[in-house]
Amino acid sequence: MMRTRPLKVALLGCGVVGSEVARIMATHADDLTARIGAPVELAGVAVRRPSKVREGIDPALITTDATALVKRGDIDVVVEVIGGIEPARTLITTAFEHGASVVSANKALLAEDGTTLYEAAERHGRDLYFEAAVAGAIPLIRPLRESLAGDKVNRVLGIVNGTTNFILDRMDSAGSGYSEALDEATALGYAEADPTADVEGFDAAAKAAILAGIAFHTRVRLDDVHREGITEVTSADLASAKQMGCTVKLLAICERAADGRSVTARVHPAMIPLSHPLASVREAYNAVFVEADAAGRLMFYGPGAGGSPTASAVLGDLVAVCRNRLNGATGPGESAYTGLPVSGMGEVVTRYHISLDVADKPGVLAQVATVFAEHGVSIDTVRQKGRQDGDGEASLVVVTHRAPDAALSGTVEALRKLDTVRGVASIMRVEGE
Missing domain, CATH: 3.30.70.260 (ACT domain)
Incomplete structure (x- = not known):
């Protein structure tokens, strides 16, 4: 039977992603109700600038007091899309303490201190879902956590940052220099005004930490990931790669050691053969290979960033969490039973x-x-x-x-x-x- 009392959702952040989440919740309300088994209601939106006009959102829902919003007690799910470490960490743990489950797109926080979030969720019997934190609309976290839960994953290899892939693609296909390609990425909205997190590999490293932790059932922090960016890649490197029948991509590589006793996680530019499927990933797209014992090689491909793709992943998590809420259950939490050490790059x-x-x-x-x-x-x-x-x-x-x-x-x-x-x-x- 359909439950009539709506599930209440608090939205933390209403930028590019948050506003798209609110829009989809409104325009797809009937479908979401049918899929979940109960209506979902946007109960509050926490923002920093309340005077900004936000089309389609009732101004009465806007608040600058995010703490009070997550403490209300009647909130079923908190959607966190503000990013950063604080106040996001405190708001998420507070939400758990007051009975809400959480959907987050916060890769930096999950890579830096995911353990705190996992433990808080488990302590209070609530869900922590974060599909949108790694590869936008590409389903990747759930296949690793659920679909491959019975298999042994040995390697995760992929392009997980669209900005750097766009820049390297332009340098390769159009012969652009690094600065010229970065300017084009900025003009098209692929690169932020300060592109450091992307071009220096911090964004990809955070994603690699999350993927390695899930794939290998061990705790991997951002500091464990070897990181190099693309700022030193030159047109001469691309030309030399072509002479070898290769191209250059910024890769996130997470591997289990051959003896199974340790893991590594690294992000750096690398030459890959033109025959490799990742070589044909163009523009700002992402693609990830997962190699497992029984499943073999799986490839996940699609848009890895942007308001709509990321919001799609957020809504997918929201539906799953709401279903769990109705059934009085929770989904998978942290799996770190292997406790494998993370080896350095030298090995x-x-x-x-x-x-x-x-x-x-x-x-x-x-x-x-x-x-x-x-x-x-x-x-x-x-x-x-x-x-x-x-x-x-x-x-x-x-x-x-x-x-x-x-x-x-x-x-x-x-x-x-x-x-x-x-x-x-x-x-x-x-x-x-």
């Missing part, structure tokens, strides 16, 4: 593409090869080309076989000390092979 086994500026004279290649051998790093291919300007220098590109990242880093540092090496032009990992 990751990968390949390197290293571009060197060297003296154009006999014996240089032998010196460089000796350094690689001394560090236990095997060379796959070498390409050397003298410069036409006759300045006595040449470009030397070395691609290695797989080796521990620490050994590769040590090799690069030793190369810098050679008199015949004028400079290390670029260093990039090679993935996806």
